[in-house]
Amino acid sequence: MDDTKNPRHVKVEGHWFIKLYGPDGVLKQQHESKNVITTVGLDFLASFLNSAAAAASTFTCRYIGIGTDATSESAADTTLGVEAARQTGTASYVSNAIYQATATFASGSGTGAIVEYGLFSSNTNGTMFSRLTDSVINKGANDTLVVTTKVTLT
Numbered sequence: 354m355d356d357t358k359n360p361r362h363v364k365v366e367g368h369w370f371i372k373l374y375g376p377d378g379v380l381k382q383q384h385e386s387k388n389v390i391t392t393v394g395l396d397f398l399a400s401f402l403n404s405a406a407a408a409a410s411t412f413t414c415r416y417i418g419i420g421t422d423a424t425s426e427s428a429a430d431t432t433l434g435v436e437a438a439r440q441t442g443t444a445s446y447v448s449n450a451i452y453q454a455t456a457t458f459a460s461g462s463g464t465g466a467i468v469e470y471g472l473f474s475s476n477t478n479g480t481m482f483s484r485l486t487d488s489v490i491n492k493g494a495n496d497t498l499v500v501t502t503k504v505t506l507t
Contacts, residue, residue, distance in 0.1 A: 394482035417456035438463030
C-alpha cells in the first residue's frame with residue numbers, strides 16, 4: 354500500500370503518574386512524565402495484533418515494577434536496572450484509545466530511592482512494555498507509592 358495515499362500511522366505514547374503518600378495518607382510528592390516504549394514492547398503489541406484471538410489471554414501488561422537505577426531509559430531496555438519491587442496492578446481501557454494500569458506499593462514494599470518504573474507482561478520476568486527514569490522519590494518503610502501508567506495510541 355502506498356502510504357502517501359493513506360497516511361494513517363499509529364503512534365504509541367506512554368505517561369507515568371507517581372504519587373507518594375506518607376503513613377498519615379497525606380500526599381508527600383508527585384511526578385508526571387513521558388516514558389520510552391521499548392522495542393520488545395512494540396513487538397509484543399504487534400504480535401498481539403497479529404493473532405488477537407490467541408494472544409488475548411496473554412496480553413496482560415498490568416504488572417508495574419519500580420527500581421533504583423537512574424540509567425536513562427532506552428528503547429532497547431528489556432528489564433529495569435535494579436528492580437526493588439513489582440506489583441500486580443489493575444488495568445482498564447479508559448477511553449479514546451488509552452490503556453491504563455495502576456499499582457500500589459504499600460508499607461514495606463519497594464522502599465528506597467525509587468527512580469525507575471516499568472510496565473510488564475508478567476509478575477516475574479515477562480516483556481517490559483515501557484520504562485521511565487525520573488527524579489528520585491524516597492519511599493520510606495511506612496510510605497505508600499501509587500504508580501499509574503497510561504498508554505495512548507494515536
